Amino acid sequence: MAGARILLVEDDDVLRNVVERNLLARGHEVSSATDVQSALHYLRIKPIDLILLDINLPDQTGWDVLRAIQCEDSSFGKADDMLQGKLPVVVLSAVRVSPHRLAEFHPLAYLPKPFPMEAVLRLAAEAAERRERCARAKVNEEGFHA
Secondary structure, eight states: OOOOEEEEEOOOHHHHHHHHHHHHHTTOEEEEESSHHHHHHHHHHSOOSEEEEESBOSSSBHHHHHHHHHHTTTTSTTHHHHHTTSSOEEEEESSOOOHHHHHHHOOSEEEESSOOHHHHHHHHHHHHHHHHHHHHHHHHHHHHHO
């Protein structure tokens, strides 16, 4: 099974490197961003299966990434998918996240820092499985229409 295509948005160098190394060691493809603008750039140019999104970033917040996807859905190929839960977002935060924010954006998961690496790895493995299931379903669908 192919790994998931993951966008890791984290400005803490140490944490970003630890998470990235763990994901790469398990066969996932990882793109890293340290701020909102870099995250939006990756989302515009690369297909992503899972976003690991820090909330406190140097230029704006992780919520701003999600708002930009909502507002600029034509710029993001999978914006509608993300908002319907097809492109899972995992919120990472060192500060308590309000239930209102979680209800507004419906992330797949909320991991308060420090979080167990096993949780991130499990979510990445689930994203890879979803990608594989979608690919199989597409092949089956195309086979029935041929």
